[in-house]
Amino acid sequence: MSDPTVTQDLIKGADEPTASPVAVKDSRRSLWRDTWDILKRRKIFWISLVMLILFLAMAAFPSLFTHKDPEYATLAKSMEGPSSEAWFGYDLQGRDVFARAVYGARTSIVVGVLATLATVLIGGLTGVLAAYFGRWLDAIVSRVGEMLLGLPYVLGAIIILGTIAPAQSNPGKVMIMAVVIIVLALLGWPILMRIARSAVIQAKHQDYVQAARALGAGPMRIIFRHLLPNSLAPILVYATITIGSFIGAEATLSLLGIGLRSPVISWGIAIADHASYIRTAPHAMFFPAAFLSLCVLTFVMLGEAVRDALDPKLR
């Protein structure tokens, strides 16, 4: 998660003056237009975009992808391998592996997206405020962020989840999802805070911010008109990548028995339930694991493609 090189690149890409003094004739172009022009030439962008649409469709309308009921169990077929009747075979309880993988998309993506949204809100807000106002606010926000980052991610999750929802407990479906989302966001916001903070600090010293101040602009105008629009790109890019890593993290927590659990259907739970049968019935774990990896990869690839396109140095 806290890969320093990724963070560095994002910050550098944040906003350097675009080195294109050429006046372009009459077409209305913006930096987003330029980004789009680069993106649409990248194969990796199109691949990840198609995969993203596929996964989102799966999350929204799982019944389009399978007519089987993911809850329907035929114990007699427990662990039966792939066949013409069930392409991915049956799981431990005799449920259709493919149907469960399809229905699992919704949980995983909802958890990933909501946790990222919370992360962006908390991290973005604290980062922008810390950078703009500096002094003691910056000191407090930065120290708290460092403390949380110093705590190994899984350890932090075990401590919090183990207290609120220990492995044997049986919280409701919505409740356990909410708790997992909060834990992910709580441990994840410092990285976004740092990205937002450095992007804003960099933008803050630009001459155009000084010019706005000289005109008499107040903090609200400076933050919303000048700092945020110029810091948004790295935040958005990192958020996309974060969705992917949160989906992975959610699965890790399930595997440890402290994350989502039945009756919720998710890839992480499917992997956790069948991890000990990997020799006898590899298919029961392989397919959810493949969906999970592909989905994580989709978000990470998309984020990185956009980041590269936004990097003015590559223009």
Next chain:
Amino acid sequence: MKADAESILEVRDLVKHFPLTQGIVVKRQIGAIKAVDGVSFDLHRGETLGIVGESGCGKSTLAKLLMALERPTSGSVRIRGKDITAARGAELKRMRRNIQMVMQDPYTSLNPRMTVGDIVGEPFEIHPDVAPKGDRRRRVQELLEVVGLNPDHINRYPHQFSGGQRQRIGIARGLALQPEIIICDEPVSALDVSIQAQVMNLLERLQDEFDLSYIFIAHDLSVVRHISDRVAVMYLGKIVELGSDSEIYDTPTHPYTQALLSAVPVPDPEGRETRQRIILQGDPPSPANPPSGCHFRTRCWKAQDICAEQRPALEVRPGSAHPSACHFAEVRDVVNAK
């Protein structure tokens, strides 16, 4: 000279020290960068005051102090009698309408995510009473026309313009509030030589058209020569010599000014061959630790003991009509010297 004697801006004993701190948890001040160290001058209505000095001598810091973008350590900046360094809130905002700035780098001084119309129109959004809402677009287009840009390009983004055009956008933004004073911090040093003259001519035309007073900052005496009515030479946070255009160029009395002038290329090829060039030794000392007495003494060929002991005040000295901060000030025509 077009300037009349009415002072529109009065700067008195302006000081800006940036504290040098050590330690992360408990910050201790271990010294200070004396970026601006006691600067006083007046700006008259309609005139151009050139401020010249080497890199790091505190020109930009001085500009920021005048614009109230930095708070001074001490001293005052009075605009039409009111001290902008003491103004806060609504009063400061009102005072800003009268003093605006053109920045050095046309690539960083315009927000890349805003259109030209938004950039030049922002002053009206901040000060809504200057232009009624329905009128703003027209006002922005007028401003673009005034600075020599196509008013139809209002929806373009800064990166679609060349450096010179961008500088014009910055000038249009500075003009929007109809200020009396404009501070130009090296407005042409980032531009191609061929473009520099155009922008300088534009600034001169605007001065006549709108009766502006300029403070024109440059690191080279040749740049300010044809635009300035008076020139102040800065060294290490202080003004060392202040005089009219001809006083500084023809009868400089401070050794530092003489050295700067001797390096200015002269149009007359004969003069170039015969005049002496004064080559200064070494770099300027650090503003964190300036020499005692005269700041210039470490590089001055005329330095005596008294230069280390007594700080020479900026005052009119015998044999010359304009103030100079040198114990041994004497006229020396370096440009025309044979």
